[in-house]
Amino acid sequence: MTDKALGFGVDVGGSGVKGAVVDLHTGEFVGERVKIATPRPATPNAVAEVVAQITQQCNWSGPVGITLPSVVVQQVARTAANIDQSWVGANVHTVFAQALGTERVAVLNDADAAGIAEVAFGDPAARSGAVIFLTFGTGIGSSFLMDGTLFPNTELGHMRIDGAEAEQFASSAARDREKLSYKKWAKRVDTVLHEYERLFNPSAFVVGGGISRHAERWVPMLTVETPVVPAALRNRAGIVGAAMAAQSRVAP
Numbered sequence: 580m581t582d583k584a585l586g587f588g589v590d591v592g593g594s595g596v597k598g599a600v601v602d603l604h605t606g607e608f609v610g611e612r613v614k615i616a617t618p619r620p621a622t623p624n625a626v627a628e629v630v631a632q633i634t635q636q637c638n639w640s641g642p643v644g645i646t647l648p649s650v651v652v653q654q655v656a657r658t659a660a661n662i663d664q665s666w667v668g669a670n671v672h673t674v675f676a677q678a679l680g681t682e683r684v685a686v687l688n689d690a691d692a693a694g695i696a697e698v699a700f701g702d703p704a705a706r707s708g709a710v711i712f713l714t715f716g717t718g719i720g721s722s723f724l725m726d727g728t729l730f731p732n733t734e735l736g737h738m739r740i741d742g743a744e745a746e747q748f749a750s751s752a753a754r755d756r757e758k759l760s761y762k763k764w765a766k767r768v769d770t771v772l773h774e775y776e777r778l779f780n781p782s783a784f785v786v787g788g789g790i791s792r793h794a795e796r797w798v799p800m801l802t803v804e805t806p807v808v809p810a811a812l813r814n815r816a817g818i819v820g821a822a823m824a825a826q827s828r829v830a831p
């Protein structure tokens with residue numbers, strides 16, 4: 580299946596690899612999202628094989644966009660969070676192109692993908708001004724969006740605050756691990772946002788990831804001056820952003 584108005588995105592995470600056909604005009608999925616457990620160890624070849632399986636299951640033969648929890652510079656992975664360390668230094672384009680049998684592959688950081696999807700199809704606040712988009716999940720992902728244009732590969736989740744990396748104490752995984760109430764966790768997120776606000780002075784924070792579904796339980800407790808806006812796309816964002824990246828970088 581290929582069509583100019585359709586794209587295909589795959590989101591590679593620490594626990595699942597998820598893919599779907601995306602309507603690039605609406606940002607909606609066309610048909611079912613397919614999810615396969617992330618292979619262990621999550622090496623480049625093992626993950627690429629799973630991505631190929633997902634495209635086959637969806638009968639897709641066009642360009643494919645893929646997210647990784649990695650800094651990706653000129654299609655080379657520079658870091659690897661929650662996936663095998665052998666990704667570091669790998670040419671990710673080559674890895675996926677070989678497994679998929681096509682050169683029409685674009686790979687980008689997962690939070691960057693979610694950010695561009697939010698700009699295109701999400702809350703209008705993501706589209707204007709100096710926006711910091713954050714995803715709270717296993718880690719904290721970030722993307723910087725200036726009037727909707729991405730500054731890629733920011734890694735704010737790894738910023739050290741009071742001696743620890745932000746994502747170690749304020750990710751959604753940290754909340755689960757330590758069984759924190761929303762109130763206690765919001766206090767930690769607040770500490771992190773105050774530091775980002777002090778250093779970057781954005782016009783808005785847009786907060787995504789699964790936890791944005793419960794935004795009303797923690798966003799009102801934040802005390803930063805910068806407006807904090809829950810992302811509209813939630814878990815769909817990574818796949819949609821990946822499909823958009825493939826469309827703009829490698830299609831037709």
Ligand code: BGC
Nearest residue numbers: 648649650660690718719720
């Ligand atoms: C990684 C980022 C990623 C984020 C969300 C962090 O640990 O360093 O690259 O965007 O997790 O998955």
